[in-house]
Amino acid sequence: MIKRLIFDIDGTLVTGINFDKAITKTLLKYNIFSEENKQKFFDAMITYEDNYNEYEKNQYTHYFSKVLGYQFDNDFLDIHFKNLLTYAIPKVNYKLIEKIDQLSKKYELVLLSNYFENLQRDRLEHIGINKFFSEYYGEKICKPNKKVFLEAIRNK
Known part of the structure; x- marks a missing residue:
């Protein structure tokens, strides 16, 4: 049963969610926006699971820092989540x-x-x-x- x-x-x-504006806003907040970085960010959202078997905030921040060549601070996820909830909401x-x-x-x-x-x-x-x-x-x-x-x- x-x-x-x-x-x-x-x-x-x-x-049908478009993450483009949320990613753009996050990158603009850190003054590192470029079309290349936007694509790297999007790719990192997809490839994270190829490298890790869990979602853990420090790992996630470290991974994005590595992929984008920029040291994100401890506020990174809060900023990114806020942008997702503002611009990529179903x-x-x-x-x-x-x-x-x-x-x-x-x-x-x-x-x-x-x-x-x-x-x-x-x-x-x-x-x-x-x-x-x-x-x-x-x-x-x-x-x-x-x-x-x-x-x-x-x-x-």
Whole structure:
């Protein structure tokens, strides 16, 4: 019997997000904007998981510092997250809210998404569906590591 449904966020619950303006604003804040740095930043968001199996703030900041050749300070993630929540926020999708609400009445809903939980939950809060998800996996152990899938299906 199915008791729990597991959802990814980007590309599943949330689609069509353009990160361009958020990345640009972050780079402008540090006075290092260029089209080349914007592409490096975007690429680093994708390749981070090739180098690390978890999302940890110091590692993430160090990785971006290395990729961009600039020493980001301790405020880097706060600035970047603020820009993501301002410029790369998903639009409210009422059909999605209705469907997730229906599913939550029959199943426990959990999230399995590679990124920082606090930012991902803030994004889902903005579109009105965070309240339906009881747990989050993917920050401490990233997909495709099978351990995170096993945690997501076993924990209860």
